Structures are given as structure tokens and as C-alpha cells.
Amino acid sequence: MNKRIEELLAEDGIYVSTTSGVSMLPMLRDRRDTIVITPACERLKKYDVALYRRGDDYLLHRVVKVLPDSYIICGDNCITLEKGITDAQVIGKLTEVRRGEKTVRLDGFRYGVYCRYIVATFYPRRAFRRVKGAVYSAAKKLFGRKK
Amino acid sequence: MKIKDGFVLREVMGNYVAVAVGEASKSFRGMIKLNATAADIWNCISQGMDEDGIYDVLFAKYEVDGEKLRADIKATLETLEVNGLLER
Numbered sequence: 001m002n003k004r005i006e007e008l009l010a011e012d013g014i015y016v017s018t019t020s021g022v023s024m025l026p027m028l029r030d031r032r033d034t035i036v037i038t039p040a041c042e043r044l045k046k047y048d049v050a051l052y053r054r055g056d057d058y059l060l061h062r063v064v065k066v067l068p069d070s071y072i073i074c075g076d077n078c079i080t081l082e083k084g085i086t087d088a089q090v091i092g093k094l095t096e097v098r099r100g101e102k103t104v105r106l107d108g109f110r111y112g113v114y115c116r117y118i119v120a121t122f123y124p125r126r127a128f129r130r131v132k133g134a135v136y137s138a139a140k141k142l143f144g145r146k147k
Numbered sequence: 148m149k150i151k152d153g154f155v156l157r158e159v160m161g162n163y164v165a166v167a168v169g170e171a172s173k174s175f176r177g178m179i180k181l182n183a184t185a186a187d188i189w190n191c192i193s194q195g196m197d198e199d200g201i202y203d204v205l206f207a208k209y210e211v212d213g214e215k216l217r218a219d220i221k222a223t224l225e226t227l228e229v230n231g232l233l234e235r
Contacts, residue, residue, distance in 0.1 A: 005177075008177065008178070012162075012180060014159065014160060014162060015178065016157060016159050016164040016166050017166055017172075017176065017178060018166060018167065018168050018172045020172065020173075031168060031169050031170070031172045031173075032168060032169065034155070034157055034166055034168065036159050036160070096159065096160075098157060
């Protein structure tokens, strides 16, 4: 009964589910928010959230740059850019989000500000995470318990 | 009779869809599309109604042939149960 998402999208023109993982936090909470995916009929635009395949995995991440033949994509809570994602890998795009009973409008002003903030602060966030990781590792080496 | 914990009904673009949230989404991936009548049945179950209660509500709402309605309710409940969305 668990059909592939591609099949459901082809049959119904819509796919509704929840997401798992933390890569799209704070927008999508692990197994709590409902997402609505529709087929990507045309090329994606910057800030769209793409559902695409990487091997056997389905990923739902944001387009941060549109290139002539591919996209650069990144999860809102990720610090690694995924380059070279092609239209052939893209299955659909996020068109609606439900947080509980509340619908998040993806064409709304607040969402627009959120997208731009997330994309604009990618490099500072990445630098901060790396520094934080390095400090944590150093602290662990210095003060960590020895067996 | 109750809807299993972790399943919710959503109305999306004019469609009714049952999806799993939380722990239930670990074992159930995907969605089940429901028509408007099945969505009414779902809402009746959520309110704690039994099969007779559902029949009364839908009969008053749709004014259809009673026997056919009972058969439709039964079939919908079986579908929900077979797909693991309903506990009896």
C-alpha cells in the first residue's frame, strides 16, 4: 500500500505527508507538520522548496540558487550546499504547510521574509556552526573524561 | 471504535486526506484520500459515534437510500480498518 511518491503525484496530482528529520527546522518540525507537495511543472525558482531524490532517499530542501542546468539546494537547518541537483531529480515542490490546524501561506509576506533571511544568513550560520563545533571538540579534548 | 492515535484528517485543495503524524508516521508513510462522505464518517468516529450514530448523521445530511448508506458506511469502516487507521 506504500506507493512511491512519484506514483501518488502522478495519480492524484498532490502528495500529503509529514516530514522526518531536522534539516528544515525551524520551518518543518520532525514528524509534526504536514506538507503538501504538487508536481514541479516548470523550473523551480529561488526559495522554492524542492522534493527530490538522491539515490533511494527523498529530500525536501530549499533552492538557494538556480543555475542554467541545475540547482544549488540546502536545508534551512543545514550547513552543506547540495550542488548539481537537476530537474530530472526533482519530483515536486512544497505548496502548503500545516502546523497543527494552522496553514502556513507560502505566498505570504512573513514566509517571504523568512526565506530571504534563511538564504541570506547561510554563510554566517555556517561559520558560527563550524566555530562552535571546533570549540566543542577542543573543550572535549581538554576537559573530556579519560578512561 | 476510534481513529488510531497519530492519524489526522486534512482538507487540502478541496481533497480530504488522512495522514500520519508523530510516531505513527514511522510505520505509515503516504496518505489515504477520502471522499466527502468518508471524511464525514471520519469526523463522526472522531466524535466517538458508533455505526448507528454515523448512520443517523449521514442519513439526515444526505437523504439517501438507507440500505445503501449502511453498506457504504460499513465499506468505509472496513477500508479504514484494513489500512490500519481504525481501531474497533
